[in-house]
Amino acid sequence: MGRLGPFTDDLLAWGLSRLREFPWRATRDPWHVLVSEVMLQQTNVGRVYPRFERFIALAPTPAACVAVPLADLLVEWQGMGYPRRCRNIQEAARVIVDRYDGVVPRDLGALMELPGIGPYTARAILAFAFGDDAAVVDTNVARVIARVHGRALKARETQEIADGMLPRGLARDWNQVIMDFGATVCDARMPSCATCPVVVHCAWRGAGEDPARTTAFTSRPQARFEGSDRQARGRLMKRLTEGSVAVTAVAEVMQLDDVVRAERLAASLVGDGLVELVDGGYRLSSTRR
Numbered sequence: 686m687g688r689l690g691p692f693t694d695d696l697l698a699w700g701l702s703r704l705r706e707f708p709w710r711a712t713r714d715p716w717h718v719l720v721s722e723v724m725l726q727q728t729n730v731g732r733v734y735p736r737f738e739r740f741i742a743l744a745p746t747p748a749a750c751v752a753v754p755l756a757d758l759l760v761e762w763q764g765m766g767y768p769r770r771c772r773n774i775q776e777a778a779r780v781i782v783d784r785y786d787g788v789v790p791r792d793l794g795a796l797m798e799l800p801g802i803g804p805y806t807a808r809a810i811l812a813f814a815f816g817d818d819a820a821v822v823d824t825n826v827a828r829v830i831a832r833v834h835g836r837a838l839k840a841r842e843t844q845e846i847a848d849g850m851l852p853r854g855l856a857r858d859w860n861q862v863i864m865d866f867g868a869t870v871c872d873a874r875m876p877s878c879a880t881c882p883v884v885v886h887c888a889w890r891g892a893g894e895d896p897a898r899t900t901a902f903t904s905r906p907q908a909r910f911e912g913s914d915r916q917a918r919g920r921l922m923k924r925l926t927e928g929s930v931a932v933t934a935v936a937e938v939m940q941l942d943d944v945v946r947a948e949r950l951a952a953s954l955v956g957d958g959l960v961e962l963v964d965g966g967y968r969l970s971s972t973r974r
């Protein structure tokens with residue numbers, strides 16, 4: 686563990702002038718950070734990029750988010766995937782308005798009680814919005830830590846190491862630096878060990894079995910999308926952004942031959958609170974919270 690001090694110093698020295706610029710990095714508004722982090726949970730940066738500012742324009746504060754019909758938020762969400770996150774954002778806004786007078790709480794436990802906010806997102810809000818000493822472990826960070834240590838790590842171990850290497854008072858910069866380093870240098874498939882700025886601190890250095898492969902937090906292969914329930918649900922959600930769909934047309938919209946499966950999937954969207962059934966047709970949920 687002794688090498689982690691110099692590792693942190695060297696990585697900071699390398700990374701501070703190389704930070705990638707994203708709209709969500711230009712703000713310290715806790716609500717905007719919360720929205721961006723939920724968007725980034727399961728959608729890549731390229732797809733979040735154009736959506737983030739439009740979503741924030743529609744729902745600039747928790748109070749404003751509560752006042753917007755969910756259907757309008759879902760239209761803006763279209764193309765991001767996993768639309769339950771959009772509903773979670775509005776549910777979180779409702780809790781923030783009801784319980785915290787519209788102000789995002791600056792507390793790990795309180796943040797984790799918000800719908801759709803897990804330990805990762807809660808720590809990200811603390812670090813990126815409030816500058817608190819919270820180590821954020823995403824897939825990039827976990828991969829770097831496992832490789833530098835040269836062995837596979839459990840989730841708790843990884844978080845403890847990340848907490849231990851966090852330079853106090855620099856959480857915002859440090860988390861961004863190590864994330865960007867993982868994304869651009871210590872790449873999942875092709876790490877640039879030959880030009881790595883912290884190679885002297887790394888136990889693995891690209892030789893032999895990659896310890897990141899079996900480390901917690903690191904990416905697992907995604908389930909097949911083609912032909913999946915998620916694809917069929919996504920097709921219906923997309924069509925619903927243009928208007929209602931008759932119950933009898935759902936299977937066709939989902940491009941499914943199996944009508945029973947189509948009905949089950951449509952019912953699951955209703956159950957998720959994303960869609961409602963009105964007068965024999967489905968439409969995006971218009972519930973005002």
Ligand code: SF4
Pocket residue numbers: 829832833870871872876877878879881882883884887888889890891
């Ligand atoms: S030497 Fe290679 S594996 Fe180690 S931190 Fe650098 S890029 Fe990652």
